Amino acid sequence: MATFKDFRNSIKPNWCPGCGDFSVQAAIQRAAANVGLEPDNLAVVSGIGCSGRISGYIKSYGFHGIHGRSLPIAQGVKMANRDLTVIASGGDGDGFAIGMGHTVHAIRRNIDITYIVMDNQIYGLTKGQTSPRSDVGFKTKSTPEGSVESAIGIMELALTAGATFVAQSFSTDLKELTSIIEAGINHKGFSLINVFSPCVTYNKVNTYDWFKEHLVPLSSIENYDSSNRMMAMQTLMENKGLVKGIIYQDKVKPSYQDLAHGYSKEALAKMDLNLSEEKFNQLMTEFM
């Protein structure tokens, strides 16, 4: 059985020292081992940006795609081979700006993959521009007088889009993050995990200390019920989205693969491609 070390390679990430993404990488590696995966049965698909590099830092099949498109690529991988565990990942710009269309539709489609967003509320790799998660008034290179656009409440949005698994975590809390990723992988359907992963270089507002001060653990809320969508929405709104833990999970709804008409239980990638002559003739006759 593989241990978390089997999911490591020798590549040194090009993230800045202190970047939150290091812990996300470690948490994915630990979670993969904890749920009993082997490296060759895991595919990590990522987008573009600092965090997008993560697919190269985990020893597994990795696909570093194009900006904003990690989700359609990851869904394609899963549809082709349902025996694989598929993790999509990237930053908040990748998933909630250029890739937002795909995010909303991946949520409502509910294909069984896990989407981990490293949310630092800024564009890092392009050296510090505003992101859809930046707060109003946030000053960046592209918003020198402060952002005037509202920040996306991504967890609330996921709930209204029909999400079956919505969670949020903080990159320093390795233990909790690992267990949330495990729960996401085990969830039968699409799981969205937003991880606050501070950018130590360009975001001087939403720092480690800032999150420690503002994030409310759901475990501290009495009788919090993650199967209650209404309670999930209310709690998010009351806390301006700054909560951590599993916010909502629907354990009943089947995944897309289980609902798709005629879709094989056997992985498509393992099926014979050939058609019998008899079947072919039948298909031709239908046009006669």
Next chain:
Amino acid sequence: MIDQLSWKVGGQQGEGIDSTGEIFAMALNRLGYYLYSYRHFSSRIKGGHTNNKIRVSTSETRSISDDLDILIAFDQETIDVNVHELRDGGVVIGDSKFNPTVPEDLNVRLYAVPFTEIASELGTSLMKNMVAIGATSAVLGLPVESYLEVVEEIFSRKGAKVVEKNMEAIQKGADHFNELSGGQIDGFQLNKADGKKRMFMIGNDAIALGFVAGGVRFMAAYPITPASEIMEYLIKKLPEFGGTVIQTEDEIAACTMAIGANYAGVRTITSSAGPGLSLMMEALGLSGMTEVPLVVVDTQRGGPSTGLPTKQEQSDLMAMIYGTHGEIPKVVMAPSTVEEAFYDAVEALNIAEEYQCPVILLTDLQLSLGKQSVEPLDFNRVEIRRGKLDPSQELPETDDKDGYFKRYEVTEDGISPRVIPGMKNGIHHVTGVEHDETGKPSEVAANRQKQMDKRLRKLNRLRFNVPVVKQIKHEQADILLVGFNSTRGVIEEAMPRLEAEGFKVNHAHIRLIHPFPADEMKPLIDSAKTVIVVENNATGQLANILKMNVGQHEKIKNLLKYDGNPFLPSEVVMKCKELV
């Protein structure tokens, strides 16, 4: 007796014009006639003039005809718009409901038949199209029973009574026409057909059937005219093979999802038209850079932008060859008949996997939507070749320090070994960033050059069966006609007419657009006085590609049409005479 005639039915969109033509054509196809039908329609569901022009012939035909023998009109607009197409002595049959009239200066015969009234008497005005079909039968001298099989297939679900009523409507239409005309009118009776069984299908059907036969088990696509039929067929058929189709949120998702699924080892396609292909451009580059096989169908329609969504054009050529930033290996195939569209769909899948690159299967609206009789296809020609991928292979441990597989190994033919996720010892990284042999990002200059050269030399050895369809009758020709996609039919029809006027004419139809078959084309151009490139665009894109690859600019002339309508044989003949 005649060997071919043209028939057109017209009316308001949404009043059953399509199905009128469909039932008429299907019945004649069953009798063994060759059918070719082309629909004139607009980008709306109800209302607006629409028509379906159908050519019936005792020999194969792939083009719409210059003129018209019979026009069936459900409104006066149909007559006003189409009457000038009628040949001298042609027939118009209009619904007497709107008191049809024809211009006095034209020698056409008008018959007013109460389509709607007869249908209403039988129970529903919806059957007015059956009455019209019956009237047509009377003109052609076809027995009403010819329609029984088709009518049964379409209406048997609704019960024997409905079948009976529809047949009665056909009979009444025929009887009424015979009363009006006082019996058979001369010049419209077709010679007997050969009675052979043929398919009646559009190019998109053939492509979709080719994909099923060629092992496609997943498709990701976004609806668009004139490509949607491919998706609709696979939605119906793939579940029979365990596969499925996802209708994505946009064409970017469609293309990248297809890339993800191909990467994971399933033959996956997407299809679209110009606007969708524009959105897929970045993803095509990803496929080229990551060497993930990908087949995309582009059914060309009128551009630019939304352009003419339901009209014929061939203006995506340059975009398909050069589209995407940077430089990648890419194959652009352009079938010229429905049969070729089927075999090319299978072959596109093979080429994509063998050469690990994107393949564009290019068609145009006329080829994609023109419905025609097609000879049965040859199952033995369907072959699945996956190149260097063998998913059942057991891989040895690698000597890479991280245990990574050299997915991008530099090889002599430029094609690297390919593995798919799930294979033990096959772990590697895939990225659109320049990368080394195991797929790890690398900006090292020497590596960059090696990987670029590796990718770009892959197609040097591309094997392609019949890159140019040649009809070469003369060692030295006055005219070499060149085209691609659906213009084959019109060129083949224009050739004998030009020959009859004393011109020596050769014909080359280009089926492999990129990499361009310059060696095949050069001798043909050398041996022609004038090269006329027939294409449905405004800037002569194929002519320019020809000039770029073969030279001889002074010889190469443009024959262009970009008003949204396909060429007519007479237009090609007339313009050729002007150009030489």
